[in-house]
Amino acid sequence: MIGRLSLDEQLAALKSVLSRNEVLLEVLSRTAKLELPGCYVTAGCLYQTVWNVVTDRPPANGIKDYDVCYFDDSDLSWEAEDAVIRKGKEVFGGLPAEVEMRNEARVHLWYEQKFGVPCAPHESTESAIDCFPATTCCLGVRVEPDGRWRVYAPHGLSDVFNLVVRPNPVLAPREVYEVKSARWQGQWPELIVLDWPPEPGRVRGFSS
Template sequence: MLGRLPLAEQLVAFRAALGHNEILTEVMARTATLDLPGWYVTAGCLFQTVWNVVTGRPPAHSIRDYDVFYFDDTDLSWEAEDAVIKAGQEVFDGLPAEVEIRNEARVHLWYERKFGVPCAPHDSTESAIDRFAATTCCLGVRLERGGEWRVYAPHGLSDVFNLVVRPNPVLAPRQVYEAKAARWKEEWPELTVLPWPSGEAGGDPRR
């Protein structure tokens, strides 16, 4: 099984799996042209691509959108983020997918109003990825200068390849994890969904 390979071989297999999703690789290539600070393509479009490849489904099956995170704390205004979003709309024009761009330096300004729990300011894109509701979601990939791939996977890749959904109780409510896991289980019934630990809070409900 791919989840039992040495980490270096898992990284090769991970990149190969993502490469099957032509929409994803195009999103990565176009995002690189925006030159956003600390950017990653992240969340569902990554682990769901792997699930699709591992289970023999079309690579883009049931992927709702493609998330791009970046981190710019030099200007926390909505106007600055909106300018980036509008630039992205031009760059991604013609792609058969929705691409959502968000400045993770601004999340704490609106998070509690939207999700009902406070969120401490992130200090990097990586710290935002760390707070997703499931550890399986905690992934980020970007193209570096020269075409090299940078992969951020703080919990490794074994669960992704092994189709395991594991809770990450650091921020959002338990019901968010359970709702997402239930939806994923409907689309990918091969998944093993691990239960939320009792007495814990939660991870970022956005992914």
Template sequence: MADFDRLRNVLSRNQILVEVLHRARDVGLPGWYLAAGCVVQTVWNFLDGRAAAQGIKDYDLVYHDAADLGWDAEDRVIRAVATRCEDLPVEVEVRNEARVHLWYEAKFGIPCCPYASTEAAIDAFPAICSCVGVRLGDDGTWRFHAPHGLGDLFAMVVRPNPVLAPREVYETKAARWLTQWPRLRVLPWP
């Protein structure tokens, strides 16, 4: 629990992230989290002594709604969140993780089985350190999903998670991160 208290304290320093959390909670998406980049980069900024939101251009809001897998349903959510967050200086990227299997193979060249939940999607993110999601409960409590713990995240270790993402996706992401956080220790693809 101490690791999650530490994570909450660090993420609380990013006022944009906190504001997106509140707005996302109010939208009421099923199984939603802010995940991956905005969480990871806030922690790395803190560890590097930078401003919490420095260089974070987008905030990933993921959810799982299998009731309507059509593009129009997801697009309505994307537009609603964009309107709700239009005054923020960042883009909030919205993705219905229940739909990923419909387009993943065309984009990345390998099939993706349908995810049963947002947590299952987070578990398959390409780097262990980025398999982290945070959301606010209705009572305002912070809730986390981090299937691999937070050790790599706070140690600034980028370790491959070859559950789904191809090697190229991992290596491209790791190379991009190294340009901003040169202290990262990137482990090779197995």
């Protein structure tokens, strides 16, 4: 099983598997051209591509959108983020998929209103990825100027390849994890969804 390979072998396998999703490759390529600070393609489109390939489904099956996250704390106004979103609509135009963009430096401004718990300001896109509701979701990929892939996976890749969904109770409410994991398991019934721990610690926020 890929999840039992060494880390460098898992990274090579991840690139190979993700490269089977042609839409994802195009999103990665176009994202690099935006040259946004701290930018990654993140979360669902990545691990769900892996789930599809591991379970012999078409690589883009069931992926509802492609998330692009960046970090720019020089201007926290909605107008600045909206300008990036509008530029993204032009750059990603024509793709057979929805691309959602988010400035992770602004998450703390709206998180509590949406999810009912406060979120401390993120320090980087990586710190935002650290706070996604399942450790399996904590994954980001970008293409560097020299063409190399940069992969951020603070919890490793074994759970992703082994179809394990593991809670990450650093802030995201239990309900968010359970709703998301139930939806995922409905689409990919092979998933092994682990229970939310009885006393979650809440220290930061999450996104996506």
